[in-house]
Amino acid sequence: MAGLALRFRLDLVQQAWDGFQAGQFASEVGERIGVDRTTAKRMLVAAGGVRPRRGRNLQGRYLSFAEREETAVGVAAGESVRSIAARIGRAPSTVSRELTRNTVRGRYRASVAQVTAMGRAVRPKPAKLATNARLRARVEADLAKRRSPEQIAGRLRRDFPEDPEMQVSAETIYQSLYVQSRGALKQELVRCLRTGRALRHPSRKAGQRKNRIPNMVNIVERPAEALDRAVPGHWEGDLIIGAGNQSAIGTLVERSSNFTMLVPLPDGYKPDQVAPALTRKIQQLPEQLRGTLTWDQGPEMRDWEQVRIDTGIEVFFCDPHSPWQRGINENTNGLLRQYFPKGTPLAGFSEAHLDAVAAELNDRPRKRLEFQTPNEVIGNVLLR
Known part of the structure; x- marks a missing residue:
């Protein structure tokens, strides 16, 4: 906390954290407190992703x-x-x-x-894990066994029910890992956590995340015929991201046939780049296959209404953090990593190359299709 105070005004730090926990981006937080995006991000990183303790209310005899x-x-x-x-x-x-x-x-x-x-x-108290060597050794040993802080805290209560000095909360373990100024647990032990994150993601107050997609229509309103995959023309879409988050390729997968189309995004994947590229690709489909498109709540789909107007396809959005609602697309993106491994720059691939990759996938027999290929299944639809 002292190091953070030397670098940033603590009143601004607390205002920044109000923004982070409301779901704002670093650029929005920076605008809120009068600093640039990089400085706002540094406030988050300096605290290890854990909100610094607020000072006592400086009122009464204290000067404002x-x-x-x-x-x-x-x-x-x-x-x-x-x-x-x-x-x-x-x-x-x-x-x-x-x-x-x-x-x-x-x-x-x-x-x-x-x-x-x-x-x-x-006036911070010394961290319990910093002052109790026996407890710290036990927690570090359990973390090395890849036990979660919750499992460690629960087991300590069971093993030492009469010894409060050998008990610690899961939150204390997390804070001792992520806030190095507390001088307790070694930061490299974060690799033993399930997420392996070096920076804790700030918790957000429910319902306060700023909606980045205007007027979006939730997946629950998608027609029932799209759910059972019996009727063709219902698609799932997403992006696969390239090296350094600097490039992307759009992916479209038809739910009943697994037929895949790849969307080149040579100039980037901001909303005003994704919408026209997606529109052009969907317009290559016959109208009978332009039923619905289901996407996650990524900001690249801000201009979805224009896509709907230009293509006639109805667009629906998954719930947050629910990739299983686009399971076919998620599986296909995994297959595409055979062609585009993680860490590969994706902006340089031509549309012809992407079409060739999609053609190879669409000619691959699938168990779900009784070992027919997506080409054969979609072809049968078009011949009806």
Whole structure:
């Protein structure tokens, strides 16, 4: 916490975390607090993805930031302590104490004084895992066995029911892993967690994530005929992402036949690049195969309504974090990694090359289709 205070004003850090936990992106958080996207992201990384403890409410006998600003103005103008105190409605002793404690190298600044005061107000207790070597050794050994913090905490309560010094909460274990300033567990042990993340993802308040896709229609409103895969013309779509998240290829898979189409995105995968590329690909289909398209809630589909208007296909969106609702597409994306391994730049592949890859997939016999190929199944549909 002290290191964070030296780098960022703690009041701004707390405002930034309000934004992160409301589901805002770093760029939105930065705009909210008056910094750039990179600085906002650094606030997240500096804390290990764990919200720093809030300082105690600095009210009552403590000066507010506005009062500190008035004090700084008075000091710069050469006012006396009594004059400043009278102007802000405080006792001269309060102002004198403020200047004594928070003047740095002969200069009093409101922002520095506020950060220093908030840092003192936190008064963090030493972490339990930092002071109890026996407990720390047990937790580290259990983490090395790839047990989750919840499993470790539960087992400790079972093994040491009468010894509170050998008990610890799962949250304390997480914070000791991700917040290195607490000086407890080795950060490399995060690799033993199921996610293996080096940075904890901030928890978000339910229902507060900002909707990035206007007027989207949920998958529950998709026609029943799309669900049983008996009627052709219902598609699932997604992106596969290239090296460094700098490039992508769009994928479309027909639910009844597994017929696959690949969408080149040579210039990137922002919404205004995805919509026209997707439209052009769907327009190559006969109208009888333009039933529905189901996509996840990725921001690249912001302009879905224009796709619907230009192609006549109805677009539906999955629930958040529910890839099984587009299971056929997810499986196909896995097959496509044979052709485009993770870490491969994807912008340089021509449409002809992508069509050749799709043709090879569509000529592959599938067990689900009783070892017919997607080409044969979709061909039978078109011949009806």
